[in-house]
Each structure stands twice: as C-alpha cells, then as structure tokens.
C-alpha cells in the first residue's frame with residue numbers, strides 16, 4: 001500500500017457551469033487563497049493541489065473551463081477522462097441554476113454515467129441579491145444523487161470542504177485513477193507493465 005504508485009495518484013477535476021458564476025475564483029480561492037483580477041476565461045488552464053485522504057496524497061489536477069457559449073465546444077472537449085466535476089451556479093442568477101441541467105447532460109455524455117460531481121451554489125455572500133433558494137439547490141442535488149454546498153469564493157466559505165468531499169468520493173468509489181500518465185487499479189496490485197497501452 002505504501003508503494004510508490006500510491007504516492008503518484010492524480011485525479012482530473014473539471015470546473016463547469018455558466019460564465020461568470022465564479023469558477024475561476026473558486027479555483028484560485030482553493031489553490032491560492034486569493035482572488036484573481038477579473039478576466040473571463042478564454043481558454044483552458046489547470047492548477048494543481050494535493051489533498052491527503054487517509055494519509056494518501058492525491059494530486060488534483062483542476063481544469064478551469066470557460067462558461068461562455070462561444071467556448072462551449074472547446075470546454076466540453078476537456079470533459080473526457082475526468083474523474084470529477086465541480087458544477088457551479090450563481091445563487092444570484094437563476095438562469096445559471098436552470099442551465100446546470102444542460103451542463104449535467106454534457107458531463108454524462110462526454111465523461112460517462114459514473115463520474116463524480118459536486119454541485120455548488122456560489123456567491124452565497126450576496127444574500128440580498130439571492131434568486132435561487134438553498135432548498136432548490138438541495139433538491140436538485142438530491143435528484144442527481146450528488147453532494148451540494150453553497151459557497152463563496154470571495155469569503156472562502158465551503159470551498160475546501162467541497163473539494164475534499166469530491167476527492168474522497170473519487171478515491172473511495174473509483175476503481176482507477178490516473179498515475180502520472182498511466183492508469184492503475186486502486187483495488188488490485190499492479191502486475192506487470194505500468195502502461196495500459198502496453199498490455
């Protein structure tokens with residue numbers, strides 16, 4: 001168990017949801033504890049952060065995709081091969097909440113049915129402008145069978161918790177995680193080659 005394979009576990013996470021809901025700020029808050037200067041995401045980049053699960057390090061590769069419609073094809077092309085998704089809406093924007101069902105369809109279509117997803121209702125610091133009740137978020141997450149948090153990237157509320165829960169679910173439920181560029185089975189010891197394509 002303490003072999004080197006378990007020191008090289010990597011999980012690919014993808015941020016998704018409408019434009020302007022706060023995906024980039026959530027990643028920054030989680031990986032740097034600071035907000036970036038505002039710049040709507042125009043391409044794709046990823047950040048990394050290592051979490052500990054039962055003393056095992058799991059390196060998260062967090063891909064921040066653009067929510068704007070004109071980047072949709074590019075954004076969803078990064079869904080394939082992801083182990084988990086952070087699906088974000090803005091509690092002050094009901095359209096972004098309604099569109100989560102479209103993002104969920106894309107996730108299932110591109111990444112498969114058994115991929116792990118956490119739903120975030122972001123900007124919960126803006127209570128005065130709230131358009132989506134917490135109950136609606138909870139109900140939707142219950143229907144999907146996924147965890148739900150209301151978050152604030154601005155005030156760093158529930159961000160750490162959400163990523164930790166997603167990481168633990170991936171670690172516990174998935175039979176495989178990426179190890180550098182190779183895939184290994186977590187539950188069975190590796191037998192021969194470290195490269196799937198060589199088998």
Ligand SMILES: Nc1nc2c(ncn2[C@@H]2O[C@H](COP(=O)(O)OP(=O)(O)OP(=O)(O)O)[C@@H](O)[C@H]2O)c(=O)[nH]1
Nearest residue numbers: 019020021022023024025041066067123152153154
């Ligand atoms: N009040 C408040 N504002 C936030 C929060 N998170 C993000 N914002 C603001 O919302 C705006 C959009 O944030 P981004 O992180 O760029 O949104 P995005 O979802 O990455 O947008 P795209 O890159 O276009 O997909 C910025 O002005 C942020 O400062 C939050 O938790 N609270």
